[in-house]
Amino acid sequence: MPSFDWSYILSLAEYLSSSSSASKDAAKALVKEFKHATPNAQERAVRLTGILFRNTNERFQEQVASKKFLTSLSALLSSPSTPAYTKRMIYLTLSPLAYDAQSSPSLSTITKTFNSLLADPKTGLRSFENEFDDSDPRWQVGGAPVDADDPLFAPEALPRRRRERTRMFDGIEQMRDLRRRAVEGRGWAGMLCDAVANAADEAAAGAGGKRWEEMSSEEKEMEQARLEGEGEKGGESERRDGLEANEVVQEIHAKLLETQEFLTSNLDWAAVQASHSRANLPSPAHPPPGETGLASNNPFAAVVEGRREGEESTEEEEVLGELLSATTEISDALALYASRLSHSRTSAQEQAELLAAVERSKAENHVDRFGLGHQEGGKSRDYGEGGSGARREEEEGVGSVQRKGKGREGESLNPYAGYLVGDEASHAQPGQPQTNASPYDGLDALEGLSLSSPPRQPTSYVPPQPSSATQHRRSFSPTNPYASFAQPETLFASHPNITSGGAAADPFADSAGQTETAFLREYVPSQPSEKALGKLRRVSVGQNAEPDRVDQQRRLEEALRERYARNYQEEQERRTNGAEHAQ
Known part of the structure; x- marks a missing residue:
């Protein structure tokens, strides 16, 4: 039923x-x-x-x-x-x-x-x-009433259940369980140490373990493309690599943290159990000869007596020793994992900062300095912080002077023709010897360059007669990269500022009145620019690094500034000595 x-x-x-x-x-x-x-x-x-x-x-x-x-x-x-x-x-x-x-x-x-x-x-x-x-x-027809003793519609008596009490484990069983967990924890600690070591070997063997300076051009392009691809997928998503991306290592780390918490929480209880087991041992009736017995309630009794010769440790004391050694090994493994993870994150951050500096430098070098100088009115030269862009533009300007041909109505097709005419008194004789040759010799011939186009002369064009001053121009050193531009095939007869009469302007002073000193200061800077300081290598934290990174970085920048000032002073002295020998 x-x-x-x-x-x-x-x-x-x-x-x-x-x-x-x-x-x-x-x-x-x-x-x-x-x-x-x-x-x-x-x-x-x-x-x-x-x-x-x-x-x-x-x-x-x-x-x-x-x-x-x-x-x-x-x-x-x-x-x-x-x-x-x-x-x-x-x-x-x-x-x-x-x-x-x-x-x-x-x-x-x-x-x-x-x-x-x-x-x-x-x-x-x-x-x-x-x-x-x-x-x-x-x-029969109509049915019959239900019997009072019929159990069909009466509740049956359920069997009485005896409530079982949960058996409490005694102290020794719990201590054995602690020993088992301690052995497991030591195993997890060894596995985590091996995983950290293997991860370090894999990172060093792969291309990702190389620094930016050690990579080849193809590896740099691949690394940059990979970073750009990750940025397109989602800039906010955190990149996880190395130990953080290894699921096995993360599982071992979680197990080890759980075991450490369990053992640490039961360490005090295990110490009390070990002390009780030692106190419950039967003590000898008389102390050995030569030893002084202390009362049991003396707090220094355990320190003075210690463990006598021939006495064996109790099981609780052995478990406590296992517990302490396992806790130490687990702490060491977790510390090794944390230091390795911190080092990986620091290296990744330095690599990202270096890549960002490279990208920023590329973006700054791609700026159109010629267009910027033209927008400023053409009154000053825009050499940039490094000077490489301005030199390239002036080389193109000087090279265009060598091209022949005139436009309509006798006008020159060279946009720099009005800036490349020198004064007779400012040019040396071709026979004079040059001393203290330097790659910067002859750059003062470009002093008259400006990024703005010269104004057109309203008067009619009168071609000047060639003279000795125009034929004999300043000679350049053989090591000067601009020597080829200073030997034009023809005279600058198409310069619109050359007239038959009147005093000649200073060819080494531009429209803003800059002289050779200003020209020297721009080509040989007396102090580093912000771009040069930005390219200075950042100080990284290592084993032998100084504790104050800011002070170390400041000393590096001061050394760079001193080197720029020394180069500027040497170039200025060389120019002064060269002028004295020329006289």
Whole structure:
């Protein structure tokens, strides 16, 4: 016979008695069980119908007496696939319900259904196997009341369960568990140390372990393309490589942290257990000769006595020793992992800063300084911080002087023609020897260059006559890279400022009045620019690095400034000595 939780059944019956909608839902659920459930579930549903009918009011009882509910119950009884024990449960349930419902007009359909099922040979008692007696009043028309001793609708007594107390582990068992966890922790610590060492070897063997200065041009391009690809995927996403990207290492690290926390939290308790085990050992009746015995309540007794010769350590003391050694190894492994991770992050940050400096330097070198100087009005030269861009532009300007050809109405096609005419007094004789040759010799010939176009002369053009001053120009040193530009094939006859009369202007002073000193200062700077200081290598933290990185960086910048000042002073002295020898 199926059993139920009677406390839940009674609370359900109380709820169905207070709600008509809940009674309808319960009846629908029982009908579904009759049609689609397994035979055991159908038997439980039939018995549950009888229990709820006897413990509820008319709200649920009317749902049981409905035509739909009784039809599904009759179909279950007449079905040949229904087992005999389910059919017996239907008759055992309907007989007392038919007896109780025959006096109620709204519930009399239950009695009629029971009588028709009993009279029908297809659904009668002889249609299935049973042990019922035909003379029993329960199987007569109208049914019979339920017996008081019948357990069908009465709650059965549940077997009394004995509450088991959780067995508490004694001290020695817990100490053994601590030993097992300590051994596991030592194993995790060794695995983490091996993983850190292997990760360091892999990083050194790969191309990613090289510094920027050690990479070839192809490796630099590949590294830059990789960084740009990561930036396009998402700049905010954090890049994880090395130990952080290794899932096995991260799992070992997590296990080791968990083991360390467990062992550390139980370390004090294990020390107390070890001291108790030592105190519980039987002490000798008399101390050995030559030794002074101290009272047991003396706080220095354990220190003075210590462990006597021949005494063995207790199991708790051995576990405590294992615990201490495991804690030390775990701490060392975690410290090694943290230092390796910190070093990797510092190296990655320095590499990123170096790449950013390279990109910033490239962006600064790509600036159109010629266009910027032209926008400023053409009154001053824009050589830039390094001077390489301005030199390249002036070389192009001087080279264009050598080109031949004139435009319409006798105008020169050279935009720098008006700036490349020198004074007669400022040029040396071609026969004079040059001393103290320097790559900067002859740059003062470009002093008159300006980025602005010369003003057009409103007067008519008069070609000047060649003279000795224009034919004999300043000679340059053979090592001077501008010597080829100072030997033009033709005279600057197309210069618009050359007239037949009047005093000649200073060819070494530009439109802003700059002299040779200003020219020297721009080509030989007396102090480093911000760009030169920015390219200075950043100080990295190493084993032998000074503690104050800011002070060390400041000394490097001061040394760079002193070198620039020394070069400027030497160039100025060389020019002065050269002028004295020329005179």
